[in-house]
Amino acid sequence: MKKVSEKLELKRELDRLFKSMDFVSEKFSEDKKISKRDHQLYWNIYQQLGVAWEFLGLQCRHWDGYKKIKDKKEACRICGKIKSTDEHYYLLPKTGLKKIGKKSMPNSKKTFKNKSQAKIVSDTIEFHGAVINADVHNSYKSRMLNHTFNIAAERIITVKERGIECSIDQHLIHLKLNTSNKMIGKKKYGNFPWELKRQNLKNFPVIFEFDEKYKMLGLTILT
């Protein structure tokens, strides 16, 4: 029910806006007697109404679909947005779940010539102090020091908080701790826990979580 009233309310507001736009555009395009100053004023009002149109349009979910217009384009029956053109803003509810974009995955088996052609999404949001980045791309060729190699298609989500970085892709979950305040050595190693000596293992405040069959459920790092 909410959707219907939301739609009707928006339709009403857009109708009023379109009438105002028509009125102003007639003024400055047809009224030859108006002064240059007034002409400029009407022009400015028209531009400002255009901004209002863009912002009102953000509320539109294009409920009634699109109608064909000239140049083989399609426009929303309610807000007039041209299908598949970019929107420059997001409108988010202050309370409740905020949703931006859809979950996208690599969508081609092809290896693209470069990173920008392979890109599907590369977007970052700062959310209450935490930074989240989504990087989804198809496979592409990369050149480094005269060598060309293929970068695999992937979807990586990275969260940054308190200098800690957690990235998740299809194959692994990587956690980088904040080492900026710690004296750390120059070399970097990586081992499975069973490869380390017991006394060295004590440097890792990690709790493994598992079920009665020792199936891994998660882990906790105490910082």
Ligand SMILES: [Zn+2]
């Ligand atoms: Zn619309």
